[in-house]
Amino acid sequence: MTAYDPNNIFAKILRGELPCHKVYEDEHVFAFLDIMPRVTGHTLVIPKAPSRNILDIAPDDFAHVARGAKTIALAAMKAFNADGISVHQFSEAAGGQVVFHLHMHVLPRHDGVAMLPAASRKEDDKVLQENAAKLIAALKS
16 A cells, blocks of 8 residues: 655645635544535545555544544534435545545535535635535534
């Protein structure tokens, strides 16, 4: 397996070198909106520990990511009046992984509304700001 690359885009976001729409952070995980969302409120939850994917992450670090994904899922249900949640995690290119820093996609879902194809359109920054505010408010309630 290929080694973790500390210059991947998510590592740069964690270091504050690239901007993002952060919605949640604790000592172990960081969550932010996907700029090319497949659904409204599409959020990424990543570990602060340098991990390429599920194949190399320490079990305790993965548990923190899973807990973070649940926290975001509960808030997203409220924030976006969702009917359900999809959680995706892809490992290695053959498994669909594009950015090689472990991440879980949390996708609020609505009955009868299909997801957009992956990386099909970049969302307007104002919309991302509004969605981040909704999630942050739901996390506080």
